[in-house]
Amino acid sequence: MILDTPWPDIIARGVLLAIAAIIWVVVLIRLNGLRSLSKMTNFDFVMTIALGSLVAGAAQASDWKAFAQAMVAMAGLFVVQAASARLRKTSDSVEDLMQNDPVFLMRDGKFCDDALTYTRVAKSDLIAKLREANVLDYGQVRAVVLETTGDVSVLHGDHLEETIVENVKRV
Template sequence: MPTVGALVSPFIDAAIMGLALIAFTRLSGLRSFSKMSGYDFAITVAMGSVLASVVVSKSTGPLAGIAALAALFVVQAGLSHLRVRSRDAQDAMDNAPLLIMQGREVLEDNLSAAKMTRADLMGKLREANVTHLDQVRAVVFEQTGDVSVLHGPAGGGLEDDLLDGVRDAV
C-alpha cells in the first residue's frame, strides 16, 4: 500500500513544475507555446514530456525537471533568434506555405504534396463558411499545418501581398 507521502508527492511535483512552466513562459513570452513552425511544435511537445516525466517518475525530481524546462526554453529562444536573423536558418527550420487552391482550381499536385485529400479540402472550405466555389480566392496549407481559406464575394480580388512567400502562388 502506498504511503500518504507517495500519493502527495506527484501533486507537489506537478505544482512546482506548473509554476516553473508559468515563470519560464512569462520570461520568454507568448511564442513559447506558439504553433508558428515545426520546431515550435516539437519544443512544446518536449516541454509536456518533461512535465509528465517529473510528475510520474519517482527518480526524476522537480529540480531536474526545472533544469530541463530551462534548457528547452533557452534552445527555443536561441533558435527563434537565429530564425529572425538569418534567412538560411528560417528556410531550414520552416516549411514554406503551399498554395493548394487558386480560385476554383484545385492544384492537385500541391494537394498531394500537402498530404490532403479533396475531402479534407472541402471540409476546410465548409469550416470557412464557403457556400460557393466562386467565393474562393486561395487556399493555403500553412507552415504550421493549418489551412487558410481566403474567400470573399464572387468576382472579388485578392491582394498579392497575402500570398507573399507562398509556394506556387502567381
C-alpha cells in the first residue's frame, strides 16, 4: 500500500516513472514525425492535452499494469493522429468532419461583428490581439483570422495576397 511506502521510495518511483514516460513520448514523436505536437488542427491540440494527462497518469501509476496501460494509450494517441492525418489528406469529407473553418474576425480595417458573435470572441479580446501584433491603426489591418486551432492571426501591411485567405469563412 502506498501509505506504508517510505517517502524516498515514493519520490524515486515518481521520478523514474516520469522519466520513462517522457522517454517513451520522445520515441513516439521520433516515430510519428515532427508534426506530432504541432497545433495545426484542433485534433492536434486535443492530442497534446491528452498526452500530457497520460504522462502525468503514468508518473503516478500505482502498479505496473496502470503504467503499461498509460504507455499503450500514449502509443494509441499517436496511431490515431497518424491515421487521421492520412485520412484528412485523402478525403475532403473527413477533412470537413474533423476540421473547423477559419473565420474572419476583421477585414480591411473593419470589425466583422457577426463573426465576433458567431465565434464568441469579445471585441476587447480582439483589440488585445491587435496590440500584440503591433497594430497602430485599424487601417493597417488587412485581415484578422480566428484559426482552426483557436489562434488569432493578424495580417497587416500594404497588400494581402488573396490566396492566403481563400479558405477563410465569412460570417
